[in-house]
Amino acid sequence: MQTFWGILIPFLGTSFGAACVFFMRHSLDDLVQRSLAGFAAGVMVAASIWSLLIPAIDQSAGLGRFAFFPAFAGFWFGVLFLLALDHLIPHLHVGSDQAEGPKNKLGRTTMMLLAVTLHNIPEGMAVGVMYAGFLAGSTQITAASALALSLGIAIQNFPEGAIISMPLRAEGESKAKAFAGGVLSGVVEPISAVLTILAAQLVIPALPYLLSFAAGAMLYVVVEELIPEMSQGRHSNLGTVFFAAGFSVMMVLDVALG
Numbered sequence: 001m002q003t004f005w006g007i008l009i010p011f012l013g014t015s016f017g018a019a020c021v022f023f024m025r026h027s028l029d030d031l032v033q034r035s036l037a038g039f040a041a042g043v044m045v046a047a048s049i050w051s052l053l054i055p056a057i058d059q060s061a062g063l064g065r066f067a068f069f070p071a072f073a074g075f076w077f078g079v080l081f082l083l084a085l086d087h088l089i090p091h092l093h094v095g096s097d098q099a100e101g102p103k104n105k106l107g108r109t110t111m112m113l114l115a116v117t118l119h120n121i122p123e124g125m126a127v128g129v130m131y132a133g134f135l136a137g138s139t140q141i142t143a144a145s146a147l148a149l150s151l152g153i154a155i156q157n158f159p160e161g162a163i164i165s166m167p168l169r170a171e172g173e174s175k176a177k178a179f180a181g182g183v184l185s186g187v188v189e190p191i192s193a194v195l196t197i198l199a200a201q202l203v204i205p206a207l208p209y210l211l212s213f214a215a216g217a218m219l220y221v222v223v224e225e226l227i228p229e230m231s232q233g234r235h236s237n238l239g240t241v242f243f244a245a246g247f248s249v250m251m252v253l254d255v256a257l258g
Helices: 002-022 030-059 061-066 069-088 108-135 143-170 175-202 204-231 236-257
Strands: none
Touching: 002 108, 002 143, 002 175, 030 061, 030 069, 030 108, 030 143, 030 204, 030 236, 061 069, 069 108, 069 204, 108 143, 108 175, 108 204, 143 175, 143 236, 175 204, 204 236
16 A cells, blocks of 8 residues: 555646646746746756665675666666657657657647656656565665655656646646646556566566666656756746755655655
8 A cells, every 4th residue: 555655646746736727827937837847857866866876776785896887777778768769759848849759740739748748757667666676675765765756756746737737728728628638647657657666576686777777767857858948048047946946855855754
């Protein structure tokens, strides 16, 4: 039950954020979106370091001077995996008019949903691999540290849910459809988490590789999507301040609960 709720918490964060479409009349201001993107980036960077890469290196201590290798290899697999998805799946980032991926005839709304779905895959994997480590009895991963990661991602998923549902509403979708779109974008997280847990159960020694894989995938999203979004336009320093705030929140959660 503990694992079930841990996996579900980030999805609930996205769903609650998407529900903002029922209470807010206007789309989010550009300044607000940049601030939220900065906060999400900070959470993801801190989670990648404290919750994923450091435990991956600690679990490989038996390799001696080569303890870095599983984290190094997994990190690059994660980066290349997201790079491949970025090129294979058509998508359109919120606030952008330039579609990415292969040419297609998909609608703007569908491509916006695909962009957020891509963003959420590594987050679901990160939660899944943490709970896989907990279930496997890893001394470096406790129930509290896994919960800390779930809570941190849920906190940054709340504004992300609003960031996807509000633009969908502005595109002309009904409130119900805009909310459903925001919720749908988060469904991939528990699915990715469950698949990652199953993979880790089959190959327990792969846990350090899976931890760093999720870290690499998350950092790819941060650098490719969130940092440009938080830095564009005037007052880009506000995005940096919120990045620091998100980083601090996730760091405190991981250290205090871990």
